[in-house]
Amino acid sequence: MFNLSKFRHKHWAVALLGVLAISSVLLTGYTYTHNTVSVGPDSLDLGPFVEPGFPYITTSVDARKLGPGFPTDNIAARTLALQLGDSAYACFDTDLLRWSVAWTGKFLPMVMMAQVSYKDFFNKNNKMTTVPGVPRIATGAYAGWTTGKSVRLTDRPVKEPRWKPLPANLARWNGVYVFENKAILDYSVGAAHIYEMPGSAKFGNEVAFTRNIQAENVSQELYLTAAEIVNATASEVKGGIAYIYQGPAKDTVTAIGILGKSKWQASVEVDKYLVVKLPASSKREEATVAVWRGPVSQKRAFKKFCRGKSASLPDFKKGGPGLWKETVVTQGQLSPDTAAFVTDQLTLPLRNPWKRNVRVADIAFFKDGKAAAVTFEGDVWMIDGIDRNLQNVKWKRFASGLHEPMSIEIVQDTVYVFGREGIVRLNDLNGDDVVDYYENFSNVMAQSAESREWAADLVTAPDGSFYIAKGGSQSNGPAVTPATKGKGFRLGSNENGAVLKISKDGRQAEVIATGLRGPYLGIHPTKGILTASDQQGNFVPSTPIFVIQKGDYFGVEPTLHRKDNPPVTPPLTWIPHSVDRSAISQAWITGNKMGPLNGNLIHFSFGRPGLFRVLIDSTTTPVQGGVSVINAYYPAPTSKGAENPADGQLYVTGFNLWGSSSNGISALLRLRYTGKPSYLPNHFRAGKQGIILNFDSPLDKTVTADPKNFEVKRWNYKRTEEYGSGHFKLDGSTGEETLPVVGSYLSENGKKLLLLVPEMTEVMQMEVTYHLKAADGKKIDDQFWFTINKSQELNLQKEGFNNVDLALLTAKRSEQAVAEAPASAEKGREVFQKMACAGCHSEGTRTKGMYGPPFQNLYKSERVFEDGSKLTADESYIRESILTPSKHIVKGYNEEMPSFVGVLSDNDIESVILFIKSLSRK
Known part of the structure; x- marks a missing residue:
C-alpha cells in the first residue's frame, strides 16, 4: 500500500485516491517508457513548484519596495523569473522588455494562486510576489529598449501602471527559447531583432549579471536601459565602463561594462541611468553586457572581469535536447453502462519522475484523437492511447513554465495556450515531442497583476481568430490596484471582466462584450455561436448563461469600460444558486456519436459539479433557454471539455481550488454515450399558455395526464452591488411564487409534454419539478430551470397539441394551504x-x-x-x-x-x- 503519511493534507490523499478510483491500479497502473524510472511507494509526494532543470517560471512581481536607491514605480504583471545560477536571479518584463529586478540570495516566494495551492491544494490566500534576498539592479516602469534616442517615462510620476505591452511598431516580445537549462529571449526593437541569453558570473566573492546579446538589422541606433539608481551621489565613465556611486562616501557602486571587443558603448544618463548604446549596423553584432552592484573596493576586479571574452549564444534555433524523455503510462477505469451517459476516468499521471502535480485545466484534440492537456501548474502534457478500454494511456510532458493557464486549443496541429502572459504558441523545433520555442502569438490584451483577473478562457472561431475571456479584478486578491466605486472589485486593467476577439495573426484585439465578473466561454466550431457564463457574486445575482453579440454589456458596473449608458443584455437563462453556484465554460457536441446530445450545447458547473444540457428557445427575441442536469459521476470539479474527433465523446477536465461541492482535486473524464435510453428534456418552449417540454424517450400517458405530478415556481432576482441575490416575487415582495398546473397533455408520439400554466409572463427564473414515468417503466424525478425573456403566444397546433382545453387557464381555482412540518x-x-x-x-x-x-x-x-x-x-x-x-x-x-x-x-x-x-x- 502507499504510505500517505507524507502528504501535507491526508484528506487530499484520500480524496485523490477516490477521484482516480484506482485502488487496483495504484500498484500496477503506472509504468514509464523510454529511460524507465523506478518509483517507490512514496512517489505521490510532490516535488517543488520551481523545478531546478527548467530555466524560468512566469509570474507577476512587485518590486516597488526594494529599498533606498531603487525605483518605486516597479511592478510587472508578466515576467519571466529567471534562474541564472550562483544564487542569482532576474525578472524580465515581457511587456516593457526590461530587466525589472535582479537580485541574489533566494528565489521568489511561491505565493501566487497556482503556486500557493500547488501542495496546499485548497489554499486561495494568494499574495503578490515580492523580491527576497539582496536586490542588485532594477528599472522603473518604462521601455527597456528604445530606438533613435534614449527615452524614459520615469521623470514624471506614474499614477497607475499601463498593464499593456509596448506598441508593436516600437518593440515586441516574440517569445523564449529553452535550450538545455538556459533561456534565450527573443524580441524586436523597431526593425532590429534581439536575442538575449541572461546569465550570471562570479568574480571573487562578487556576482555580475550578464546579458549575452545578439542584435540583427539594427537600422538605427538602439539604447538599452539596464539599471536605474535613484539616490546617486556621483557618476563617471572610465575605461569603457560606466559607474554610478551611492552614499556620502561613494562606497557603493553600480557599474555596467561590455565584454570583448565591441562598438557598443556604456554610458550614464541624467545621473541615474546606466545605458548601453548600440550603433546602427548592417551586420549581426554580438556582445556580453555585464552589470554589477557592490562595494567600491571591488571596482578593479569588475574591470578585470570586463576584459574577458564575450560569450556566444548556442545554436538554439534548431532546438535542444528534450528535458523530459520519459512517458508515463496509466490505466483508466471504465464505468459500467448503467445509464445513457456515464463517465469513464482517465487516470492522471501523478506518479511521474518529476513528482509534478497534475491539475488538469483544459484539453484539446488533434484530428487523430491524440490530445494535449494543460495544467494550472503551467505544464502541457501530450496524451496518446485514448481508446475504448483506456488501459494504455500514455502521458508525455510537452511544455512547462506557463503562467496559470486554463485554456488550450489546437489549430492546424499547432498547440496554443492562454495564460496570464497571453496566448503562447508552442513549437517543437526538432521533433522530440518537447517544446523548444514558446512563441508569443498574442499579448495585445491588457493584463494586470490582480490575481482574479485571470486568463479565464480561449476558444477558436471558425475563421481562425480567437475569443478570450478575462476575469474581473475582484477584491479577494492581493489588492495591488485601488478599489472601484462598485463593491467587490479592484481597478485592474481596462479589459478585466471582458470578452475580446483576437485576430488570426494575434496582433489585434477587439473588445466584444463587457460588464462581466468571471466569464468563461463556449463557441460552436462551425456556426460561430459564442456563449459565456458568469459567476454569481457582486452585481451578478445568480448564475447566467449568455449568447454574446458584439457590444453587449452584462451588468457588472466596475467592468463596464464604456462611457455610454448601455442597456444590460439579458441572459439566455439564469440558473439558481442551489443548482449551480459556480459556472464555467460550455462545449458544443457537433459529431454524431453522442446520441441524444448530438447538436447540443453543454454547460459545465464547477460548484455542483456536473454538466448541464442547455435548451434554446430561438422563437423569441431575445432568445431564451433552460437547463437540465446530465446525471453522472463527477468526482472532481468540471470546468472545461472538448469533443474527441476520433470517438466522438466529450472529454471533461477540472481541478479544485475555489470551492466546490466535490472534494476531489482533479480529474479527466470521458462522458460516454452507452446507447441506453435517455430521459432528459431535449426541447422547450415557454409562452402565455404554459410550458412545452419534449423528452428523449416516450412518457407514460397516464402519469403525465395528472397535473399533480408537476410543480412550477418562479421568481426574480435583484442586481445590486451586494453578493448574489435573494428571491423576489413579480410584485417585488420577497419569496417565490408557486403556479398551478391546471392541465397536462402528451403528444401522439408520447415525447412532447404541454403544461397549462395560467398567468405566464416574463420572469428571470422558473423551475419545473416533475415526477413522471417513461413508457418503459423508468421513474423520472427531475427538474428543469429556465428563463422567460419574452412571453408570447404558443402555436399549440404546430407543436402537436390539438385538443387543449384553454378554458382551464381562466377557471377559478381554490388555493389550499400546504401544511409545513415543524422546524427541526x-x-x-x-x-x-x-x-x-x-x-x-x-x-x-x-x-x-x-x-x-x-x-x-x-x-x-x-x-x-x-x-x-x-x-x-x-x-x-x-x-x-x-x-x-x-x-x-x-x-x-x-x-x-x-x-x-x-x-x-x-x-x-x-x-x-x-x-x-x-x-x-x-
Whole structure:
C-alpha cells in the first residue's frame, strides 16, 4: 500500500485516491517508457513548484519596495523569473522588455494562486510576489529598449501602471527559447531583432549579471536601459565602463561594462541611468553586457572581469535536447453502462519522475484523437492511447513554465495556450515531442497583476481568430490596484471582466462584450455561436448563461469600460444558486456519436459539479433557454471539455481550488454515450399558455395526464452591488411564487409534454419539478430551470397539441394551504444540503477548500470580523448571516455568500439554526 503519511493534507490523499478510483491500479497502473524510472511507494509526494532543470517560471512581481536607491514605480504583471545560477536571479518584463529586478540570495516566494495551492491544494490566500534576498539592479516602469534616442517615462510620476505591452511598431516580445537549462529571449526593437541569453558570473566573492546579446538589422541606433539608481551621489565613465556611486562616501557602486571587443558603448544618463548604446549596423553584432552592484573596493576586479571574452549564444534555433524523455503510462477505469451517459476516468499521471502535480485545466484534440492537456501548474502534457478500454494511456510532458493557464486549443496541429502572459504558441523545433520555442502569438490584451483577473478562457472561431475571456479584478486578491466605486472589485486593467476577439495573426484585439465578473466561454466550431457564463457574486445575482453579440454589456458596473449608458443584455437563462453556484465554460457536441446530445450545447458547473444540457428557445427575441442536469459521476470539479474527433465523446477536465461541492482535486473524464435510453428534456418552449417540454424517450400517458405530478415556481432576482441575490416575487415582495398546473397533455408520439400554466409572463427564473414515468417503466424525478425573456403566444397546433382545453387557464381555482412540518435540526440538515451550503461550510471543523467558516461549535462562539468588531453567534446572529451575509464578514474570509431572502422560509431558517445548534458541544 502507499504510505500517505507524507502528504501535507491526508484528506487530499484520500480524496485523490477516490477521484482516480484506482485502488487496483495504484500498484500496477503506472509504468514509464523510454529511460524507465523506478518509483517507490512514496512517489505521490510532490516535488517543488520551481523545478531546478527548467530555466524560468512566469509570474507577476512587485518590486516597488526594494529599498533606498531603487525605483518605486516597479511592478510587472508578466515576467519571466529567471534562474541564472550562483544564487542569482532576474525578472524580465515581457511587456516593457526590461530587466525589472535582479537580485541574489533566494528565489521568489511561491505565493501566487497556482503556486500557493500547488501542495496546499485548497489554499486561495494568494499574495503578490515580492523580491527576497539582496536586490542588485532594477528599472522603473518604462521601455527597456528604445530606438533613435534614449527615452524614459520615469521623470514624471506614474499614477497607475499601463498593464499593456509596448506598441508593436516600437518593440515586441516574440517569445523564449529553452535550450538545455538556459533561456534565450527573443524580441524586436523597431526593425532590429534581439536575442538575449541572461546569465550570471562570479568574480571573487562578487556576482555580475550578464546579458549575452545578439542584435540583427539594427537600422538605427538602439539604447538599452539596464539599471536605474535613484539616490546617486556621483557618476563617471572610465575605461569603457560606466559607474554610478551611492552614499556620502561613494562606497557603493553600480557599474555596467561590455565584454570583448565591441562598438557598443556604456554610458550614464541624467545621473541615474546606466545605458548601453548600440550603433546602427548592417551586420549581426554580438556582445556580453555585464552589470554589477557592490562595494567600491571591488571596482578593479569588475574591470578585470570586463576584459574577458564575450560569450556566444548556442545554436538554439534548431532546438535542444528534450528535458523530459520519459512517458508515463496509466490505466483508466471504465464505468459500467448503467445509464445513457456515464463517465469513464482517465487516470492522471501523478506518479511521474518529476513528482509534478497534475491539475488538469483544459484539453484539446488533434484530428487523430491524440490530445494535449494543460495544467494550472503551467505544464502541457501530450496524451496518446485514448481508446475504448483506456488501459494504455500514455502521458508525455510537452511544455512547462506557463503562467496559470486554463485554456488550450489546437489549430492546424499547432498547440496554443492562454495564460496570464497571453496566448503562447508552442513549437517543437526538432521533433522530440518537447517544446523548444514558446512563441508569443498574442499579448495585445491588457493584463494586470490582480490575481482574479485571470486568463479565464480561449476558444477558436471558425475563421481562425480567437475569443478570450478575462476575469474581473475582484477584491479577494492581493489588492495591488485601488478599489472601484462598485463593491467587490479592484481597478485592474481596462479589459478585466471582458470578452475580446483576437485576430488570426494575434496582433489585434477587439473588445466584444463587457460588464462581466468571471466569464468563461463556449463557441460552436462551425456556426460561430459564442456563449459565456458568469459567476454569481457582486452585481451578478445568480448564475447566467449568455449568447454574446458584439457590444453587449452584462451588468457588472466596475467592468463596464464604456462611457455610454448601455442597456444590460439579458441572459439566455439564469440558473439558481442551489443548482449551480459556480459556472464555467460550455462545449458544443457537433459529431454524431453522442446520441441524444448530438447538436447540443453543454454547460459545465464547477460548484455542483456536473454538466448541464442547455435548451434554446430561438422563437423569441431575445432568445431564451433552460437547463437540465446530465446525471453522472463527477468526482472532481468540471470546468472545461472538448469533443474527441476520433470517438466522438466529450472529454471533461477540472481541478479544485475555489470551492466546490466535490472534494476531489482533479480529474479527466470521458462522458460516454452507452446507447441506453435517455430521459432528459431535449426541447422547450415557454409562452402565455404554459410550458412545452419534449423528452428523449416516450412518457407514460397516464402519469403525465395528472397535473399533480408537476410543480412550477418562479421568481426574480435583484442586481445590486451586494453578493448574489435573494428571491423576489413579480410584485417585488420577497419569496417565490408557486403556479398551478391546471392541465397536462402528451403528444401522439408520447415525447412532447404541454403544461397549462395560467398567468405566464416574463420572469428571470422558473423551475419545473416533475415526477413522471417513461413508457418503459423508468421513474423520472427531475427538474428543469429556465428563463422567460419574452412571453408570447404558443402555436399549440404546430407543436402537436390539438385538443387543449384553454378554458382551464381562466377557471377559478381554490388555493389550499400546504401544511409545513415543524422546524427541526433534521430539516435544517436537509436545507444545508439542498441549498449547496455544504459546498462552502463544513458541518465539522474543516476549513480547507471552504469559502465560509465551519459550523461545528459555531453556536454561541465569539465571532471576530474584518473591521475588528465582535459578536456572539446566537440565534439572531445566525439569522442575520443567512439574510444579510454581507453585514458582518468573519475575519479571514471574503464576502462570497448570497442572501437567502425569499429563498428560505422562516421555518427553514429556524431549522438551520437548530441544525447549527446541534453541532455544538453539549
